[in-house]
Amino acid sequence: MKNKVLATLLVGLIARVELASFAGHPFDLSLFAYSNRLYYETGQFDFLFPALPALYYVQLAFYSLYVLVRDLGVPDLIFMYHTNFILEGIFLRIPLILSDVGIFLLIFRFTGKVRYAAFYLLNPFIIYLTGAWGTYDSLMMLPLVSGFIWFAKGQRRLASVSFAISGLVKLFGFVPFGLLALQNLAQKRFKEFALQAGTAVGLAFLSFAPYLGAGLQDFYVGFVLRFLGLSGAQTRAYNVVAALSGLRFAGSSPFVFFGLAAVAVAFVLHSVKWGFSLQPLLLWSIVAAVWLDIFSQSEPQWLSWLIPMSILYAFLTKREGLAGYTYFFGIICTFLSITLLQSVGYLIVGTPLVFFNAIEAIPRTVVVYSVTVLGTLVTLLGYVFFKPVRFKIEVVALIALIYLQVYFWFSIMRIVPV
Amino acid sequence: MKTAIYSTSKNFRFGSKSFRLYWVLLLLVLTLAIPTIFLRGTLQQKSVLQTNGLSNFATLEGVTLGPTIWAESFTNLTSWSLSGSAPAILQLNNSLALSVAFASKSVAQAVSTTRSANLSLDQNPIVTITMGVTRGVSYGIRFFGVTPNNASFAAWREGDSLQHRPGLGTRETISANLASEFYLANQKPPLAGSRITKIVFYIEAAALASGNFAMTVTKLQANSVLETKATSMELNGNFTAVVADLGPAITNQGLFQVFVGLDIGGPSGLTYVPYLTSGASVVAQGFTYVTKVATTYELALLQPSFVSSSPLFLGKPTSSSLIVSAKTGLINFFRLDSISIRYLAAPSAAGQILDPANYQALAYYYVVFLFVIPIAMVLLLVKVFRDEE
Numbered sequence: 001m002k003n004k005v006l007a008t009l010l011v012g013l014i015a016r017v018e019l020a021s022f023a024g025h026p027f028d029l030s031l032f033a034y035s036n037r038l039y040y041e042t043g044q045f046d047f048l049f050p051a052l053p054a055l056y057y058v059q060l061a062f063y064s065l066y067v068l069v070r071d072l073g074v075p076d077l078i079f080m081y082h083t084n085f086i087l088e089g090i091f092l093r094i095p096l097i098l099s100d101v102g103i104f105l106l107i108f109r110f111t112g113k114v115r116y117a118a119f120y121l122l123n124p125f126i127i128y129l130t131g132a133w134g135t136y137d138s139l140m141m142l143p144l145v146s147g148f149i150w151f152a153k154g155q156r157r158l159a160s161v162s163f164a165i166s167g168l169v170k171l172f173g174f175v176p177f178g179l180l181a182l183q184n185l186a187q188k189r190f191k192e193f194a195l196q197a198g199t200a201v202g203l204a205f206l207s208f209a210p211y212l213g214a215g216l217q218d219f220y221v222g223f224v225l226r227f228l229g230l231s232g233a234q235t236r237a238y239n240v241v242a243a244l245s246g247l248r249f250a251g252s253s254p255f256v257f258f259g260l261a262a263v264a265v266a267f268v269l270h271s272v273k274w275g276f277s278l279q280p281l282l283l284w285s286i287v288a289a290v291w292l293d294i295f296s297q298s299e300p301q302w303l304s305w306l307i308p309m310s311i312l313y314a315f316l317t318k319r320e321g322l323a324g325y326t327y328f329f330g331i332i333c334t335f336l337s338i339t340l341l342q343s344v345g346y347l348i349v350g351t352p353l354v355f356f357n358a359i360e361a362i363p364r365t366v367v368v369y370s371v372t373v374l375g376t377l378v379t380l381l382g383y384v385f386f387k388p389v390r391f392k393i394e395v396v397a398l399i400a401l402i403y404l405q406v407y408f409w410f411s412i413m414r415i416v417p418v
Numbered sequence: 419m420k421t422a423i424y425s426t427s428k429n430f431r432f433g434s435k436s437f438r439l440y441w442v443l444l445l446l447v448l449t450l451a452i453p454t455i456f457l458r459g460t461l462q463q464k465s466v467l468q469t470n471g472l473s474n475f476a477t478l479e480g481v482t483l484g485p486t487i488w489a490e491s492f493t494n495l496t497s498w499s500l501s502g503s504a505p506a507i508l509q510l511n512n513s514l515a516l517s518v519a520f521a522s523k524s525v526a527q528a529v530s531t532t533r534s535a536n537l538s539l540d541q542n543p544i545v546t547i548t549m550g551v552t553r554g555v556s557y558g559i560r561f562f563g564v565t566p567n568n569a570s571f572a573a574w575r576e577g578d579s580l581q582h583r584p585g586l587g588t589r590e591t592i593s594a595n596l597a598s599e600f601y602l603a604n605q606k607p608p609l610a611g612s613r614i615t616k617i618v619f620y621i622e623a624a625a626l627a628s629g630n631f632a633m634t635v636t637k638l639q640a641n642s643v644l645e646t647k648a649t650s651m652e653l654n655g656n657f658t659a660v661v662a663d664l665g666p667a668i669t670n671q672g673l674f675q676v677f678v679g680l681d682i683g684g685p686s687g688l689t690y691v692p693y694l695t696s697g698a699s700v701v702a703q704g705f706t707y708v709t710k711v712a713t714t715y716e717l718a719l720l721q722p723s724f725v726s727s728s729p730l731f732l733g734k735p736t737s738s739s740l741i742v743s744a745k746t747g748l749i750n751f752f753r754l755d756s757i758s759i760r761y762l763a764a765p766s767a768a769g770q771i772l773d774p775a776n777y778q779a780l781a782y783y784y785v786v787f788l789f790v791i792p793i794a795m796v797l798l799l800v801k802v803f804r805d806e807e
Binding site: 004007008011012014015018019022023027030033034037038039040041042043044048060061062064065067068070071083114115118119122123124127128131132217218220221222225230231232233234235324327331334344345347348349353355 | 451453458459462463466468675677679689704705706707708710712715718723758780781784788793796800803
């Protein structure tokens with residue numbers, strides 16, 4: 001068993017470090033590199049950091065090791081058309097890789113099964129996001145997963161702190177946090193609810209405190225409104241609704257809030273009927289993530305949130321098929337994201353570069369991507385809600401068929417004028 | 419209290435697993451926190467810069483359309499001419515109707531109709547055109563003129579937003595600032611006394627495209643520009659655009675991002691686009707923004723990679739300007755609060771050397787580490803070593 005764990009860890013680590021040494025999302029990493037360099041080169045704290053501040057603090061901490069290395073005279077190089085240096089990119093990924101390892105160990109300890117933990121650590125989508133892209137979703141998922149496990153052990157307070165920390169990295173963590181708060185209210189545990197809310201407010205205040213000095217207007221518009229999806233900017237969206245209607249995203253659709261409210265109601269009803277356990281908490285967190293992927297501005301990396309939650313849910317409800325499907329889901333998401341949203345060469349050489357014309361250089365890639373993703377999400381919900389079934393090769397064929405049909409009707413026949 | 423302390427001390431026995439874990443975590447936090455504090459501002463490399471864009475702020479002015487100085491009545495056919503490589507019919511009946519029949523050919527084809535005009539650039543005319551073109555072809559509008567010395571010039575350029583527009587099959591309203599068009603095309607302001615003498619509308623079909631297509635122009639007029647200057651950073655009125663002169667032209671070398679803090683008010687449905695220009699060039703552009711219910715304040719992000727259009731009004735040729743251009747509706751209130759201009763040193767060319775023949779090998783290497791090795795390992799765990807669990 002020990003050898004299997006070590007071998008899995010080693011493969012997961014090698015794949016990530018190897019990809020991190022040359023690949024990277026040139027735009028996202030340039031944003032992170034800029035903010036960290038601003039701090040370590042000029043001493044200025046970046047109040048315009050493009051994500052929630054908790055990420056900036058973590059990055060600054062690990063970037064300090066890079067500064068030490070550079071100050072020792074170690075040179076660093078830029079590979080191809082990337083915007084960041086090679087070593088710099090690796091140091092920016094250390095917290096992400098450590099998070100992936102942490103999640104692997106948590107899943108392994110919780111389930112006792114190496115393969116369940118490997119479905120996370122060796123999932124191509126997670127490797128792609130952490131190793132190749134360099135985005136920080138795993139940093140949010142580490143406290144998210146630990147929150148679920150604390151909850152399973154009856155440690156509600158630690159669970160709510162974990163969820164709050166997760167939410168301070170990416171707001172999704174506040175979904176299970178909110179469901180836990182509802183549970184406390186439904187069970188009339190008002191003291192627990194107050195403690196939970198107080199802890200979250202305290203952590204949020206600590207996290208945002210340095211930003212408050214930069215002016216409340218920037219804080220309000222740059223953080224509160226932007227991260228609630230109420231920004232005035234009409235930015236692109238990858239969800240199926242926007243892709244089919246041609247709409248530009250300008251604030252959250254009312255469907256997002258309607259859906260989250262419906263999830264909250266369903267969670268309370270479910271819990272009242274079947275008991276306040278981990279199962280409804282995981283189930284409705286999964287549904288909320290799927291809903292956000294369909295109706296909000298849904299960045300492609302958001303799909304990764306479903307992977308650890310589905311693995312835990314699969315173990316909890318003995319849905320072997322769901323665990324297997326989760327791994328396949330990751331493969332499909334990686335394939336779609338690389339070929340339809342970025343081009344194969346984008347993360348490799350740092351500029352859009354098509355290698356396979358037939359699957360990359362096609363019209364209406366976002367429509368093909370979003371409709372196929374919708375198909376995979378609906379299938380995932382099928383595994384979650386219907387009686388447990390094994391993961392069969394027919395599902396691979398089904399998803400391939402959806403992709404080919406969407407490709408034909410939307411990219412070749414162009415039946416939707418967007 | 420005694421019980422609580424006893425309970426805590428019981429959980430944190432020296433040598434216990436949890437105790438060791440907390441120590442490891444504490445050490446890790448300290449190991450990272452100390453250099454974070456003490457290494458601030460010490461990195462020798464200088465690759466980033468953030469400047470205050472308002473440090474040389476000069477003026478703020480609101481711009482809007484003034485009275486009509488010329489309008490086409492679409493009644494005099496002799497003032498229009500027709501030319502091109504395909505059969506076409508031009509008709510005027512309080513609007514212009516150009517019908518073209520393109521036969522399938524191996525090369526692109528075009529038909530154009532030209533209207534003579536006499537619009538002085540000294541009046542800074544804004545031309546407004548309402549027109550529609552059938553789907554399947556592209557169209558465009560070009561302006562030509564003469565200087566006071568009778569030297570002819572073109573006030574259009576390849577790649578500007580008036581060229582090669584796809585026919586949408588619906589009516590569109592297009593505006594063009596003739597002085598700006600001259601400026602963008604020639605990279606210098608027009609000489610005093612220069613005039614636009616010719617307006618050309620064209621329809622073009624790609625190679626192998628065939629069929630009957632039409633262009634309809636229902637409005638063609640020119641208006642003067644009204645400018646309202648403000649000495650402070652605040653303006654009230656009804657404006658199509660707001661132009662802030664930020665002082666001497668900035669360099670766009672290494673320009674990374676621009677953050678603009680602004681207060682803006684207007685009717686519901688007001689949408690606007692912020693631009694940063696340096697002389698005649700648009701160096702950064704923002705998203706299209708809508709006004710919010712929650713606040714009039716917006717922190718707009720502009721980036722060089724977002725540049726896809728030009729504003730209707732430009733600033734001074736020797737200055738950098740922030741231009742906030744209304745897309746729909748009029749701006750009633752505007753206040754400029756902050757501008758942060760960020761530079762990021764461009765990577766050296768040395769980093770970009772790799773033989774393109776090796777790109778393919780690199781892609782395979784990428785696929786191996788992303789898909790092949792992880793999937794092979796998972797298959798081993800699921801199929802071969804499963805019984806051990």
